[in-house]
Amino acid sequence: MRLGILGTVATVALLAGGAALAQDASAIDEIIAEMQPSVLSEAEQRAELEWFMEAAKPFAGMEIKVVSETITTHEYESKTLAPLFSKLTGIRVTHDLIGEGDVVEKLQTQMQSGQNIYDAYINDSDLIGTHWRYQQVRNLTDWMAGEGKDVTLPTLAVDDFIGTSFTTGPDGKLYQLPDQQFANLYWFRYDWFNDEKNKADFQAKYGYELGVPDNWSAYEDIAEFFTGRDLSHMGVSGPVYGHMDYGKKDPSLGWRFTDAWMSMAGMGDKGEPNGLPVDEWGIRVDENSRPVGSCVARGGATNSPAAVYGVEKYVDWLKNYAPPSAAGMVFGEAGPVPAQGQIAQQIFWYTAFTADMVKDGLPVVNEDGTPKWRMAPSPHGAYWEEGMKVGYQDAGSWTLMKSTPEDRAKAAWLYAQFTVSKTVDLKKSHTGLTFIRESTINDPSFTDRAVKLGGLVEFYRSPARVRWSPTGTNVPDYPKLAQLWWQNIGDASSGAKSAQEALDALCAAQEQVLSRLERAGVQGDIGPKLNPEEDPSVWLERPGAPKPKLENEKPQAVTVNYDELVKSWQQ
Numbered sequence: 001m002r003l004g005i006l007g008t009v010a011t012v013a014l015l016a017g018g019a020a021l022a023q024d025a026s027a028i029d030e031i032i033a034e035m036q037p038s039v040l041s042e043a044e045q046r047a048e049l050e051w052f053m054e055a056a057k058p059f060a061g062m063e064i065k066v067v068s069e070t071i072t073t074h075e076y077e078s079k080t081l082a083p084l085f086s087k088l089t090g091i092r093v094t095h096d097l098i099g100e101g102d103v104v105e106k107l108q109t110q111m112q113s114g115q116n117i118y119d120a121y122i123n124d125s126d127l128i129g130t131h132w133r134y135q136q137v138r139n140l141t142d143w144m145a146g147e148g149k150d151v152t153l154p155t156l157a158v159d160d161f162i163g164t165s166f167t168t169g170p171d172g173k174l175y176q177l178p179d180q181q182f183a184n185l186y187w188f189r190y191d192w193f194n195d196e197k198n199k200a201d202f203q204a205k206y207g208y209e210l211g212v213p214d215n216w217s218a219y220e221d222i223a224e225f226f227t228g229r230d231l232s233h234m235g236v237s238g239p240v241y242g243h244m245d246y247g248k249k250d251p252s253l254g255w256r257f258t259d260a261w262m263s264m265a266g267m268g269d270k271g272e273p274n275g276l277p278v279d280e281w282g283i284r285v286d287e288n289s290r291p292v293g294s295c296v297a298r299g300g301a302t303n304s305p306a307a308v309y310g311v312e313k314y315v316d317w318l319k320n321y322a323p324p325s326a327a328g329m330v331f332g333e334a335g336p337v338p339a340q341g342q343i344a345q346q347i348f349w350y351t352a353f354t355a356d357m358v359k360d361g362l363p364v365v366n367e368d369g370t371p372k373w374r375m376a377p378s379p380h381g382a383y384w385e386e387g388m389k390v391g392y393q394d395a396g397s398w399t400l401m402k403s404t405p406e407d408r409a410k411a412a413w414l415y416a417q418f419t420v421s422k423t424v425d426l427k428k429s430h431t432g433l434t435f436i437r438e439s440t441i442n443d444p445s446f447t448d449r450a451v452k453l454g455g456l457v458e459f460y461r462s463p464a465r466v467r468w469s470p471t472g473t474n475v476p477d478y479p480k481l482a483q484l485w486w487q488n489i490g491d492a493s494s495g496a497k498s499a500q501e502a503l504d505a506l507c508a509a510q511e512q513v514l515s516r517l518e519r520a521g522v523q524g525d526i527g528p529k530l531n532p533e534e535d536p537s538v539w540l541e542r543p544g545a546p547k548p549k550l551e552n553e554k555p556q557a558v559t560v561n562y563d564e565l566v567k568s569w570q571q
Helices: 002-034 042-055 072-089 100-113 125-134 140-145 196-206 216-226 251-258 261-265 305-321 324-328 351-357 406-420 422-432 444-452 456-460 478-494 499-520 536-540 562-570
Strands: 063-069 092-098 120-124 177-189 291-293 345-350 373-376 393-399
Touching: 002 042, 002 072, 002 422, 042 072, 042 406, 042 422, 063 072, 063 100, 063 406, 072 092, 072 177, 072 351, 072 406, 072 422, 092 100, 100 120, 100 125, 100 251, 100 478, 120 125, 120 406, 125 393, 125 478, 177 351, 177 406, 196 216, 216 305, 216 345, 251 261, 251 305, 251 478, 261 305, 291 499, 305 324, 305 478, 305 499, 345 351, 351 373, 351 422, 351 456, 373 562, 393 406, 406 422, 422 444, 444 456, 456 562, 478 499
Parallel strands: 063 092, 063 120
Antiparallel strands: 120 393, 177 345, 177 373, 177 393
C-alpha cells in the first residue's frame, strides 16, 4: 500500500513537472513572438529566456513590487513585460506607475525609515550624488560580482549600455542600470521653417535666415515672428504661437529648471557631463567633491546674474509667446500641445514625447506618416561658452536599496534585467523610443524607421547623445533639494517675486539643507562643507562661475540650416 502511495505521488510529481515544462516552453514561445524585432536570433533569445527561467527557480511563487514614473516605456513594462516575466519565472511582479515626484518621495521614505517599500526602483540617475554619498543603495559593480552573481544575466553586456557614465559615482562604481533615456532638445515645425513666404518675411524683418536657432537671441526672434502670424497660406487656421512651455507651481516646474535650463543659459562652469566646480544647479564643490555653496557669496551661482537671466527669459517667453493656458499647465499637460498644430517651436522639449507626436492623423504628421516637425540641439543662452554642458538627458535607472532583503532584491534584479535584456530591448525601444543600448540604436529596423522620427535616430547615433547629461554628483541630496526649486521658481513664474528675489530665496534654502547635512555628518568626508560668506563681488571678479552681468544679454542672433546640421551629426 505504501509503495502504491509513493508511486502515485511520484506519478503526480512527474506529471506536474511535465506540465510546468510545457508551461515554461509556452511562455518562452509567447515572449519570443512578442519580442520582435530583436537584435538576437530566435535561438539566442530562447537561450537567454531559458537562463531567466532557471535562475528564477529559487524565487518561484514570490511576489515582488517595483515602481517607476508613468511614461510610455514604463507602461509597456508594467502592462506587457511584467506579466510575461511572471509567466516565465513564477515570480509575481507588481510594477506600479506613479508620478516622478512620488517615486522620489517613496525612495526618500525608504532611505529614512529603512522599511522596504519597493523591491526595486526605476529612479532618475539625477540621484547619483545622493546614492554615492549616502551609500544606501547596492552598488551594482560589487553586487554583480558578489551576492548577485548567481542572478546576473551572463549576456547582460553592460558595455552595450550608452548611459552608464551617468550612473557611475566618482568612486568608479555603477550604482544604477539605465532602463530608459530621453534627451531635452529643441522641437520645431520643419514645414513652417521651410515655407518660402515665411522665410522671405523673416529675412525682411530680422535680416538673417530663418533656421534652427543656435542661441537664445534667435529663438526669441523666431518666437516673436510666429506668435499671432497668419499661416492661412499653409492651410493653418486659428491662433499660432512661437513658443510652448508650462508654468504651474508644481514639482514638474522644478525639473523645468534643474534639468539643465541654467546650464543652457550659461550659469555654470565649463566641463562635461556637468560643470565643475559649479554645476547647473549653481552648487559649487571643492577638489574633494564636497558641496561648499549655492549663493554667490559662497562661490555658488544659483542667484547669479546668469541665473537671473535664465529665469527672466523663461518668464518673458511664457507670458509673451506661449498660449495663455500654458501658465496654468504642468509638464504632462503641456507635453502634447505642440502635436495639436498651433506651435512653431519649443526650446525645452523632451524626446519622451516622440511616440505621441508621430501618430497617424495628427496635424503635425503628413499623410505618408512622416513628421512635419524635427528635433535639433538646444540653443544656448548669452552666458554660455564652448565647453559648457549643452543640455539635459533623463536616464531612468534600476536601483536596488540595501534595505531590501537579499532574496527580494535578487528576484527584482532578475525582472530588472529582463526589461533591459537584448531579447526585449529592441521591441521596447520601438514602443517607447527611449534608447539605452548601442545595439538597439544601430539596428537596421531603426534605420528604416528613422525618416518618421524627426531626427531622434540621427541624434542617438551621433556623439551628441552623451553630451546631453543628467544631474551630476554636485547635488548631495536630490529629494531634499529638488523640492526647493519648484516652490521658489513658482514665485517668479506667478509674478509673486522677481527672478532675483526668487533665486536669492532658493540659494539660501539650498544652503540651509547643505548646512544641516554638514552638521549631521551623515555623508562623511564627501558631504557638504560650506565656504564662509564673502562679498559677492569677490567671487564675481574671479574666473569662471559665478559670472558678472553682461552688458548685452542679447548678442547677435545665429541660426543654422537643419539639414546641414543632421549631416554634421552623421559625420
